[in-house]
Amino acid sequence: MRFELTPRTHVSPVMRALAPVAAFITAFLIAGFVIWLMGRSPVAAFDVYVLQPLSDPWALQELLVKATPLALIAIGLSYCFRANLWNIGAEGQYVIGAVLGGWLALKTHGTEAGAWVLPLMLLLGVIGGALYGLIPAFLKTRFGVNEILTSLMLVYVAQLILDYLVRGPWRDPKGFNFPQSVTFDPSATLHPILEGGRVHYGAVFAAIAVLVTAVVLGRTLFGYRLKLTGDAPRAARFAGFSSKATTMAVFAISGGLAGLAGISEVSGQIGQLQPSISPGYGFTAITVAFLGRLNPVGILLAALVVALTFIGGESAQILLKLPLDLTQAFQGILLMCVLAADAMVSYRIRFATRGGGK
Amino acid sequence: MKADVPPSGAPLVELKGISKRYGDLLANDGIDLSIEPGEIHALLGENGAGKSTLVKILYGVIEPSAGEIRWEGRPVSIGSPVEARALGLGMVFQHFSLFDELSVAENIAVALSDEWNLSTVRSKLGEISSTYGLALNADRAVWTLSAGERQRIEIVRCLLQNPRLLILDEPTSVLTPQESEHLFTTLDRLSAEGCSILYISHKLEEVRRLCRRATILRAGRVVATIDPRAKSAREIAALMVGNEVGEVRTDAPHHPEGEILRVANLSMPPAGLHGQALRDINLVARAGEVVGIAGVAGNGQSELFAALSGERPADRADAVVIAGKASGIMGIDARRRLGAAFVPEERLGHAAAPSHRLSENTLISHAAAEVSRSGFILVNAAKRLARSIVQSFDVRTPEGDPQARKLSGGNLQKFVIGREIIRKPKLIIVDQPTWGVDAGAARLIRQALVDLARAGSAVVVVSQDLDELFEVADRMAVIHHGSLSPLRPIGEWTREAVGLEMLGVAQAHGGAHAV
Numbered sequence A: 001m002r003f004e005l006t007p008r009t010h011v012s013p014v015m016r017a018l019a020p021v022a023a024f025i026t027a028f029l030i031a032g033f034v035i036w037l038m039g040r041s042p043v044a045a046f047d048v049y050v051l052q053p054l055s056d057p058w059a060l061q062e063l064l065v066k067a068t069p070l071a072l073i074a075i076g077l078s079y080c081f082r083a084n085l086w087n088i089g090a091e092g093q094y095v096i097g098a099v100l101g102g103w104l105a106l107k108t109h110g111t112e113a114g115a116w117v118l119p120l121m122l123l124l125g126v127i128g129g130a131l132y133g134l135i136p137a138f139l140k141t142r143f144g145v146n147e148i149l150t151s152l153m154l155v156y157v158a159q160l161i162l163d164y165l166v167r168g169p170w171r172d173p174k175g176f177n178f179p180q181s182v183t184f185d186p187s188a189t190l191h192p193i194l195e196g197g198r199v200h201y202g203a204v205f206a207a208i209a210v211l212v213t214a215v216v217l218g219r220t221l222f223g224y225r226l227k228l229t230g231d232a233p234r235a236a237r238f239a240g241f242s243s244k245a246t247t248m249a250v251f252a253i254s255g256g257l258a259g260l261a262g263i264s265e266v267s268g269q270i271g272q273l274q275p276s277i278s279p280g281y282g283f284t285a286i287t288v289a290f291l292g293r294l295n296p297v298g299i300l301l302a303a304l305v306v307a308l309t310f311i312g313g314e315s316a317q318i319l320l321k322l323p324l325d326l327t328q329a330f331q332g333i334l335l336m337c338v339l340a341a342d343a344m345v346s347y348r349i350r351f352a353t354r355g356g357g358k
Numbered sequence B: 001m002k003a004d005v006p007p008s009g010a011p012l013v014e015l016k017g018i019s020k021r022y023g024d025l026l027a028n029d030g031i032d033l034s035i036e037p038g039e040i041h042a043l044l045g046e047n048g049a050g051k052s053t054l055v056k057i058l059y060g061v062i063e064p065s066a067g068e069i070r071w072e073g074r075p076v077s078i079g080s081p082v083e084a085r086a087l088g089l090g091m092v093f094q095h096f097s098l099f100d101e102l103s104v105a106e107n108i109a110v111a112l113s114d115e116w117n118l119s120t121v122r123s124k125l126g127e128i129s130s131t132y133g134l135a136l137n138a139d140r141a142v143w144t145l146s147a148g149e150r151q152r153i154e155i156v157r158c159l160l161q162n163p164r165l166l167i168l169d170e171p172t173s174v175l176t177p178q179e180s181e182h183l184f185t186t187l188d189r190l191s192a193e194g195c196s197i198l199y200i201s202h203k204l205e206e207v208r209r210l211c212r213r214a215t216i217l218r219a220g221r222v223v224a225t226i227d228p229r230a231k232s233a234r235e236i237a238a239l240m241v242g243n244e245v246g247e248v249r250t251d252a253p254h255h256p257e258g259e260i261l262r263v264a265n266l267s268m269p270p271a272g273l274h275g276q277a278l279r280d281i282n283l284v285a286r287a288g289e290v291v292g293i294a295g296v297a298g299n300g301q302s303e304l305f306a307a308l309s310g311e312r313p314a315d316r317a318d319a320v321v322i323a324g325k326a327s328g329i330m331g332i333d334a335r336r337r338l339g340a341a342f343v344p345e346e347r348l349g350h351a352a353a354p355s356h357r358l359s360e361n362t363l364i365s366h367a368a369a370e371v372s373r374s375g376f377i378l379v380n381a382a383k384r385l386a387r388s389i390v391q392s393f394d395v396r397t398p399e400g401d402p403q404a405r406k407l408s409g410g411n412l413q414k415f416v417i418g419r420e421i422i423r424k425p426k427l428i429i430v431d432q433p434t435w436g437v438d439a440g441a442a443r444l445i446r447q448a449l450v451d452l453a454r455a456g457s458a459v460v461v462v463s464q465d466l467d468e469l470f471e472v473a474d475r476m477a478v479i480h481h482g483s484l485s486p487l488r489p490i491g492e493w494t495r496e497a498v499g500l501e502m503l504g505v506a507q508a509h510g511g512a513h514a515v
C-alpha cells in the first residue's frame, strides 16, 4: 500500500474558500488534544487563547502591535515566495535593520539632533535589511549557492552581531552591566498613533505595504514577472525577464521590509537595543505569508490571527502555566493544517495497492 | 494477421458511454470504443475533438463525468495512473512529463516502480534503445534535449514496463521520418507480441500504414469507425473536419528585398555538458521570403533558436544582425523591440505559462507594446488582444479567457503562433510551427506564415517536417551537428539531397548536389 496525490480536475471555489476555516478547526482540535494530554482543560485554554484577548481592549491593541511586524515581514516574503525563491532569513534581516537604524539612535543620543533622526533611522533600517537580504541573493546568482541555506544561516550571524554589540561596544555604561544599550531619545522614538496608546506608526507602514503590494502584484509588469518566474521559469526567460535581476530585486524588497519591521519594533516598542528583539517574527512571518496564500489582504488577516496566538500564548503561560513553546508548536500545527487543507482542495488522496510488477 | 483472426472472447478494453464535461463544454460525449488484444487502433479528430481527454480518462488522469470502462470484460474503475499501470496500461502524453533537471536515466527510474533502480534502468535502457532504434544517452540532463529526444524518453519509459495496452498521444509529431519509421517497426512488433496500441496522430498517412481500425471523433462524439486503409487520407480528413482541407497558396509573386536577418560566423560552445555546439553558422533572411531549416532533432536547432532569439546571446554583437542592427549580444526583449518575434518549439512551459490565462500570456511577448503602459498592465487591452488572436487564428477555447493548459494541444499552438504573427513582426523565427496541429490548422498556420512573408517580413521556419518545408520555404538549409549547409533555393533541393545533408554525408558526396 502507498498513497498518492492526484490532481483534481475540478477545484471547487467553495472548498477553496472554506479550506482555511477547516484548517483552523483542525489545528484547534489537535492543540486541544495536546493540552488535554498535558492535563489541562482544552476549553479553558481556548478561552484564554482566543476569547479573552478578543474581548479585552488592551489585548486588542496588543494584537495590532504584534501583527505589525508579522505583516510587514510576510508582505516582503510574499515577493520572494511568488517567484519561487526561498528567503528563510527574514529574522536576520529584521535584526540587521534594527542594528543599523539603532546605530544612528545611539550616535545621536544625548545630542540636540532634531526631527531628522527618526526618518533617517527608518531609512537605515530598510537599507540594512535590504543589503543583508542581498547577500544570499548575490551568492545564488553569482555562485549558484542555495538561498535557503545561506539566508537561514545568516540569521544566526545577525543575532550574534547584535549580541556582541549590546554586550560590548554599545552597552549602556550606566546600565549595571545589563546587556543592553541606552534608551533611545524621544527624537529617535517611533510614537504611538494615539496619545497614550500602544499602537505605533509601524502599523501604518504595514497598511501602506499591503496596499502598495496589492497594486504591484496585481497590476504591474513587475508583479507579473514574479508570478511568471515562479510558475514557468522557462517562459519567464522567454519573456526576457532576467532571473538574476528578479532574484536580487525580491530579496532586496523582502529584506528591506524586514529591516523596516526591525527598526520600527526597536524604536517604537522596545526603545533600546538588547540581545533579543524578536520573539521569532521573522520565522513566524513565513507561516503568515502562506496562511495568507501570498495575497496581501490574506497576509494582513493571517498576521492578525497569528498575533492572537502570541498574545494567547503569553496569557496561557501566566494563567494556565502552559509553556510558551506551546505557542510555537501551535503555529507549526496551524501551518501544517493550512498546507494540508490547500493540498486536499487541489488533490485527491488515494490509497493505491502496489502495481503489477511484483 | 492478428486483427484478421476473430477475437476470442472479450476485447481487451471497452469504453462505454464515456462523457466528460468542463463547465458548458462537453469534451467527450458518450464515446464508445473497444480495443482487441494486439490491435493497433487509431483515434483521430481535429484539434480539440477530445482525443487527449478520452485517453487521459482511460489512464486514470481525469475522472469521467459518466461512462464505464471494461478491462477484459470486467468493469473497472481506474482512479489514478498507478492503478492504470497496475492493470497493464502505459501512456505517452502529448505534453512531456519529465523533470528538466534530472538525467534521462533518473527520469525513467522515478516513473517506474520500486524494483527499478538507476543501474537496472541504465542497462535495460541500452538494450531497449538499440533493439528499437531509439538512441538515448542515459546521463544527459533532460533540459539539454530537443523535443524529439524527450519524446524518445517517454516512449522508452513506457516500453520498459511491458504494457498490455500502450497509449500514444501524438508520438510522432516531433520525430523525424526515420525515427517514426523505427517507431512503427517497434509498434508492429509489439502488436505481434500481443500488446494493444491506441494511437493518436494527425498524420493520416502513418495511420493508414499502421492501423486497421480507426475511431474518428468530432466535437467530442464518435462520428465513424473505419478501416483507414480502405479510405484515402483526404476522405479521412473530410470525416474529421466535416469538409475538405485545401493547400497552402505560395504562388503569390514575391521579390525578396532588403536583408532582415544576417547571421555571420556564429559559433557557440554547448550550453551544458552534452549540449550541441554551433559551428560557424551563416544565414541570411530577406524581407518577403520564407527560409526553411531542416534537420533531425538534436542537431543544434534549439541552440540556434536560443542564439537567434537572444535567450542565450552570442559573444559578438555582429554575429546576429537584425534589421540592420548588430544584436548578437542583446537579450530577447531588445530583439523584440527591433521587430523580431519568436515561437519556440515547446508551447507549454516555454512559449506559454500553463496556469496563466491567455490574456496574461500575451504579456510574455507583448510586454513592450500595447498591453502595458509605464510598468502597469492594461488588463482590458490584454484581454482584447487575446480575444483577437483567438478569433483571427481560429483558436477553439473552452471558455472566454481560459488558462493555457485548458486548451487542446493544437489550439494552444495556434494561439502562440498567432500571438507573434498578430504583431506583424519584421522577422519571425518559428521552431516546429505545426507540431501536433490537425491538417486544417496546419494549413492555417503555414498560410499565415507565408502571408506574413509576402507582406514584407522575413520568416525563418525550423522544422523536421520536410513536406512542410517544401510547401512553404523559398530557400532552405539543413542543420547537422551544429553546422548549417549553404542556403539554396527550394527548387534546387531534392529529398535525397536533404536526406544526405541530414545525415551529414553530403560533404563526402560534395559536388553532386552543389549548385
Ligand SMILES: Nc1ncnc2c1ncn2[C@@H]1O[C@H](COP(=O)(O)OP(=O)(O)OP(=O)(O)O)[C@@H](O)[C@H]1O
Pocket: B022, B025, B027, B045, B046, B047, B048, B049, B050, B051, B052, B053, B054, B094, B396, B397, B398, B405, B406, B407, B408, B409, B410, B411, B436, B437, B438
Ligand atoms: N482542464 C480543462 N478545462 C476546460 N476545458 C478543457 C480542459 N482540458 C481540455 N479542455 C477542452 O476540452 C476539449 C478537448 O480537448 P482535448 O485536449 O481532448 O483535445 P484533442 O482532441 O486532444 O486536441 P489536440 O489535437 O489539439 O491535442 C477542448 O475544447 C479543450 O479546450
Ligand SMILES: [Mg+2]
Pocket: B051, B052, B053, B094, B169, B408, B409, B410
Ligand atoms: Mg490532444
